[in-house]
Amino acid sequence: MSILAQCGYGRGEKIEQGLNDGVIHGGIMSPRDERKDRLEQAIQDWGVSHPNAFVMFDPQFYAASLNNPRDGHLNEFDYYGNNSGLGRTHFSGTRIQGYVRECIDYQHQTFGSNVAYLISPTILFDSFRDSWSQISLNMAVESADYHFGLDSPQPLLISLVISETAFQTMDAVEEFLDAITEFDAQGFYIIIRRNSASLQHAMESAPFGRFMYFCHVLTTINEYEVIVGYSDWHSFLLEAAGVTYTATGWYQNLRQFSLARFQPTSGGRRPLKRYSSTPLLSCPLINPELQDIHLANLLPRVLSGSNHDSIIQNGPAAGEANWTDEISCLAHWYSLNALSQRLSALPTQAARIQEAELLMQNALTLYTQLGSQNVYFDPMTGPDHIREWRDSLQEFRALAGL
């Protein structure tokens, strides 16, 4: 598996830098956050400058069914601008055909082979048994049918945007899997809508364990490709479950997906700077958390090993000013990519699961050692999220019989 950039506002040169550094394999473009002409130009340019990059375009059609969404540049794209403000009654068979045709045609005709896949339009649902999930399935079926008739298209990924609460009921998860494993598509692009927009690394343990199982059934059992967007630190566990690619971005709203991304913002201060630590499987605050670790002479134990570490190596507090957003993002991709490389080098799923368990155990041990040296962490940093992940992995193993 590899890490992709989950693009959003403020892309700058991060993608080019990440590709050049080899810490990402490509990016998922966000039409909400970029002018149409710029986005199209960027995809075209990468086709020349980075022909092996894995570029995708998330049409974000799901925003069309949200109530007064803050949808940015999406209205510049006809497949969205012509169809926004959709209620439940706006999804008849004929209308769905129209949405699908416009959305897929746009990608097919505009990007050609500069994108790795065409992505089907979808809408968000909260339960696998509600009417919105049925609409989502109808859109998927229609997309597969329409894609089948296109002339030399890129392969199709069915997109799904699912609330994490949908994974509360296992029976419903299994029924949904029975339905979507009928699809004739290359795979799935899945986004999990988190309930909270706050910095909670871990989804609840049981639902996330079921989501891992969901991905395992799609990838390992049914041999679909699965790309999970906005996955952040979950990526190494998803790797153990068999996921093909995961994506994460630079801002918090590009690391976890919540509806806050499409709601009016009340502004707010800049987030405190954080460092992505592979050994801790988390992002401690540079000041005071990383600084405290430094003062306890334990900094080398938590560093991830990227070139950017030199900025903070001689004192995180002193280096904080030079820890720019771009460096923070590149260092984050580096950390996730390192985990991904570590797991993907292993020959079997059993070995990858074992490695994931080991990573978590080592992280918990490290938190304990740091605690004994009077280094304290904000609950948002950890280590409770690792305990949730361990329970998730147990849940996954039980469900998958691994």
Next chain:
Amino acid sequence: MAIPQLTIEQVQAVIPSASDIQEIDRGGQKIVFSGIIDGRKYAFKFMAPNPSQVGGQNSEFLDDVTSRAQREVETMEQCSTPHLVRMGPIGLNTTDIAGDPTIYFSEEFVEGENLRSFLQSNGVFSVSELVRLAFEMSEAIKAIWQFSKIHRDIKPGNIMRRRDNGVFVLLDMGLVFDLQDESLSVCPVGTPLYFSPEQMDFNNRRTIMNFRSDLFSLGTVMYEMATGKHPFIKGARTTWEVLGNIANATPRSPKELRPELSEKLSDIIMRLLAKRPALRYRSIELFQRALREVESEGGVQ
């Protein structure tokens, strides 16, 4: 509903071009004769429609027997694979015999042995026979599914091995289920011992029944042909208990019962028997690819 009470003489009168007519089978809804037309042997199937079921003979709706006969004939006409029984020279017809309405048609007569007889007499298949059976039946399932239909009655008694070339042929498309046809009954039909779990799920079947249901039934047949034992009969005293096992029990792996089978072949059979369709194979091609891997490795430990 009654089976038509027919004599050889009555059949001869209905199909005068046939010779050497003999009764060969009498089932729940039909009586089958064999006979020779233009030097080739065929099976003639006769059924009694049930007009009262849908409001009389002049009703625009068809009774179940007639609908099934139509689907059986239509499926044989649509599918062209050597692993499905073919249509004979007489298409679907209706006639009155001794005042009783009767429907009939012909299909090829497959000379050979059905797997039920084989199981009773010889025991189990070799690995190469198992792989061939699986591959050829998957071709039959694929041919039917191409028209959004499923067989619903794959069982040893419906699979013949041709005497002349050993090719396996799937018989009896009478229960073929057309997912596109909203008018058809979705009541559980078939042979309970070979049901898939979703075949029993009355409320949800139309949405989740597809070729993977036939793959489950094929898995049950393969398990039997590999081990000589039905995977879900153990401990069951009634059909209901077998159905309960199909829905809930995990059988011992074929390898446990027959250690020389490769892990891979054993796993394939167990995967076909997964309770959820999503855990089987999402395409016939993936299933066949797995079979080829077993074949290339010899299929034994």
